Amino acid sequence: MNEDALRALVRETIARRLDASDAHGAPAPDAPAAFITHPSQYRYALPESDGPCLIEPRVACNHCGYCQSHGH
Numbered sequence: 001m002n003e004d005a006l007r008a009l010v011r012e013t014i015a016r017r018l019d020a021s022d023a024h025g026a027p028a029p030d031a032p033a034a035f036i037t038h039p040s041q042y043r044y045a046l047p048e049s050d051g052p053c054l055i056e057p058r059v060a061c062n063h064c065g066y067c068q069s070h071g072h
Contacts, residue, residue, distance in 0.1 A: 043068040 001009075046054075046068050053059050054067040 040070045042070070 043065055048063065049061040051061060053061045
């Protein structure tokens, strides 16, 4: 699949999703979004590491935050 075909597929998918959300009474795309937090997004206060990753010790820590969350 080339880049143009991928872009067309993404645009088509987004258009379908926007049409479906309008049919279900969802707010317009330009309306402010309501952010709802989920426990899987909470981050624990673990010390930053410049050494190995806590999850994958064979690689260096890249500060992704996976070890500080539930990882979902």
